[in-house]
Amino acid sequence: MKIQGRLFIWLSVFILIMAIVYGVWSKEPAGTTALFLAFGLSVMIGFYLGFTARRVDAGAQDDKEADVADDAGELGFFSPHSWQPLLLGFGGAIAFLSIAVGWWLIYFAAPFIILGLFGWVFEYYHGENRTQ
Template structure:
């Protein structure tokens, strides 16, 4: 993870430089804003990966002499089948469509989003996936 964290931090430095050059050269607000937002997203991902790399054991990707097979095996816990992401996707799609068709559509999408988010957060507290 250390490698990925460094890659994203360096990518964010590059994007910041390009955003400054693009902003000064083109004087165009939309592209400059998009580049600065990409810089912010890249910093967030890089910081998360660098912060997480300090708390976990070094993986095979951090060893220069590692083989591909060294990273085989179980990588962590992943949730079993879940319908909650579908609910969030439908609610998010309706929310973005409300920008186009009218804000009244947000009244229908917000409950779908809240139900999906609530269901995903509390997925392991009820039903067949309940932890004992």
């Protein structure tokens, strides 16, 4: 994770330089603002990855002598049959469409988003005292 953190920090330096050059050269506020926001996002990601890398064990990507097989293994649990991302995507699409069409469309998107989030969070929850 250390190398990813460093990559994002160097990316943020590049984006900051480009934001300053773009802002001075074009005098266009929207693009300049977007580049400065991208700089901030890159700094946040780089700081988080560097902060987390100090608290977890070194991975194979941090060892210069590591092989590809050293990083093999389980990456986590991914639900193979979840419909909740589809529901959230549909609700998110309607919500973003409301920016173009009208804010009243949010009222139709909110139930999909709420049900999708609730379903995704509690997808594998079967109660605290379940015997199986």
